[in-house]
Structure formats: structure tokens, C-alpha cells
Amino acid sequence: MVKRDCPSSDVEPDEMLKLSKDEIFHLLQASRRRDIIAHLLDNERPIKMGDLVEIISAEEHETTVAELTSTQRQRVYIPLYQEHLPKLDKKGIVEYNQQRGIVRPTDRLEVFRPHLEAVDRIDGVDYADTGPVRSLIARAVSLII
Template identity: 60%
Template structure:
């Protein structure tokens, strides 16, 4: 390479800086990325657990916490089936997705989950802050946790409750405790599941509304 073809130190530095800026921009989470990540209750609970841990945790402990919250029980009372129902999706899908987004650093072989560069982005979304009493109309102080209520109330909780109510109605009708026609009973059960679907759909809608307010600021 001739002297004229060799890049000068200043040019090399400029190229490196441009490369660094491009890398930083490509790894920055957009509002759409945040919205997509928070759509799933298991990812929300996993992020909330990592924010509270302030350090590395065992993947098994994280999975047990998420499973306990999902089934509205304690870790000690979890059944093996309940653990597996949550552990496998976290292991195969949710944690790798959070790792790819830079929210966590997931060492799959060691089973260790550490905070990622973008973890703190989610703190204002998942923690309830005390609203200013002088600004009653200001909804920006209310995080997603406040909008959703208890983190244990997941989409699965709604559907389990609806299924339980439907089975109760069917049994009551079958044993003659509920004098109602089959057509009317079918209509009631269908309406219950429609209402449940609407209630579950409110979760991502609340996230989108919070994101829209963030964009408008």
C-alpha cells in the first residue's frame, strides 16, 4: 500500500467513531421494541424480578418466581407441572429474546441471568410512582404496574377463571340446579370468553397508550 492509500490516523479515528455511533444506534431500543417486550406477562415479571435483584441470579430462581406469581402461590407450594409450564418457555423463548434485546445477559450454559445494558429502561414502566397530588390529571406518573394492578393477574389467570366459571355453569345445568336451555347456556359461556379476550387485550393497549404519551413528550 502506498503512502497516499494508507488512511491517516484522523480518518481511522473518524471511521471508528462512526462505527461506534452506528453500533449504539442499532442497539438502542425503540418505543416499538419496548412495547413488544412488555406485551407478554412472563417477560414483564422476569424484568421486574431482575430490577429488584440488582445483580446476577440463577435462571431456576427467576423461573420459580415467575411461576409463583403466575399461579398466585408461593415458590414452596409450586407443583412440578407449574414449574415446567413456565420454565420451558422462559428457557427456550423469553430469556433469549430479552438477551438479544440487551435487557439481560443470559448465560444459557451456566443458567445465570445478569442485568443487561437496557434493563433500567424498563424501571419506570414496571414500578408504581407516587403521583403528584397537585397534578391529578397527570397520568404520566402512573407506571404500567399501576395500570395493570397486581403483577400476578396475567392473561392465563383470566382464562382459568373463565374456564372454571363455565364448567360450574355446565355442571349446574347438567344436575338440574340451573334451569336453562342449552342455547342460552352456550350463549353465556361464549360471552364469558369474549369478555375475557377483551380484558386481556387491554394489557397491550395500556402499554401502547403509555408509549404514545412518552413519544408526545
């Protein structure tokens, strides 16, 4: 994982690994952010945004990357480009270089591993083996009810 010596976000270096529970759950609220986080935790290396878009698109449409349409890709690309990756970058979870289209995991990403694994232990699945974690909030709520 990448150490953030000069973060591109507004997060101070000594605050890099600190996230409140509210911040963590807010970031995990969106299924595509969970998908991004789960993929980066599983692979622990930089990825081209286009590749990330294809992985998430294929999983959402239950198809292969080769069978994706440009419309399916674009429906994932736009929210990742405009919302999800900038939000994760701002919080120091990833380094997202929009111009180069590269997403790099940071050490701060590890904060999310126990949260994703806890839900999967309850469900009896391993997030790394099943693709994206789609309904963290729905699963947690169903356990309470």
C-alpha cells in the first residue's frame, strides 16, 4: 500500500489513520465505494480507473468484461469519476490521480477490512471470493430486526 507522505487530500498526516465510526459507515454506505474498497483491499496495488470501472460494471451486470456495453461502463464510470473516487481521495483512503486515471490504495484503507470481514463472517462468505460487498447496511439492519 502507498504511504501518503504528501496527501492530495485535506487530511493532516497525523490524522491519516483516524476515522470516526460515522465516517467509516458513511463511506461504506454506497455500494460502489464498498466495491472499490473491497477490490483494493484484496489486490493491494494501484489500478487503472478504467479497469476498476470494468470490474465493477461486470459484477453489477453479472457478465464478463468482454461482454460489457459502453453504456454499462459509462453508468459506472461517471459516478466513480465525479463522486466516489474523489470522496475516497479526500478522506485519504486512496490516492486518485484523475489526470492519469490511476487509483492507489493507502495505508488508511486497512481501517475498512474488519468492517467488511465482519459482515461477511455473519453471512458466511468471504468478500474477496465473492466480488463486491453490495449491501452492508441492508445486512446489518437485517441482523438487528
